[in-house]
Amino acid sequence: MFKTLIVKCLSDNYTYVCYNENNEAFVVDPSEASPVIDCLEKNNLKLKYILNTHHHFDHVGGNYELKEKYKCSIVGSEKDKDRIPGIDIHLREGDKWHFGDIESEIFEISGHTVGHIAFYFNREKSVFTGDTLFSLGCGRLFEGTPKMMWESLKKIRDLPDETKIYCGHEYTLSNAKFIYSILPSDELKGKINELENLYSKNLSSIPSTIQEEKKLNIFLQADNNQISEALGLIEKSPENVFTHIRNLKDNF
Ligand SMILES: [Zn+2]
Secondary structure, eight states: OOEEEEEEETTTEEEEEEEOTTSEEEEEOOSOSHHHHHHHHHTTOEEEEEEOSSOOHHHHTTHHHHHHHHOOEEEEEGGGTTTSTTOOEEEOTTOEEEETTEEEEEEEOOSSSTTOEEEEETTTTEEEEETTEETTEEOOOSSSOHHHHHHHHHHHHTSOTTOEEEESBOOHHHHHHHHHHHSOOHHHHHHHHHHHHHHHTTOOOOOEEHHHHHHHOGGGOTTOHHHHHHTTOTTOOHHHHHHHHHHHHHTO
16 A cells, blocks of 8 residues: 655646655656655655656656656656656556556556556555546647547546546636536535635645546536536537537636
8 A cells, every 4th residue: 555645846736745654655747856855855755766647847847856866767658758758667558567566557548648647556546647637627638639538538437436536736626617607506616615615725625536526527427418418419429528518618
């Protein structure tokens, strides 16, 4: 098993430091090195690996400095082997990555970028989704197609309900307001109040869970007839409904 620490980076990025009982650690998506170094030193941890979900600068910005300082190895997608700084270990769909007796399964989840991956830890009931699935939202389509993103989101949605979701950014409140703007409900209103209260205390909304996201995240509901009807998109395919929702969000 491992414990997960949330490290806030840049303006709204999340980096995660995970460590085992021997104080050996891996870090997911280090946006920048210094907050990660502070976290490692404060908790007396030895950094062994950097895991990158995708190549964007706000997920790999700390790679070189951390690798230099800790002599750790960098893990990422085979498809991003020319774009992830300092990458050592290349992974594909279905591969297993091991950290001692801790095992992670790799899902290719293209859409935000081509070559985006998720790290799923079955025993620890945790998934690191980068900029593909956010709490109440999903990433913009910078490189992939809506079809790719929809398939990727379904792959994550199929994980067990209790799985904790660790994503790349704190966008939850603005995502909740977006959903409320197109499909208002008392449940969402309550969620918005809850998030405003959390933010006023400088607290994080992460991790979410698959169960919570299936209930409220509209991007996971593009194949729900009630949602497509409410949006006036009767008889449209889930991909079309997803594309429509993503376009609305891009212009929100
Ligand atoms: Zn990104």
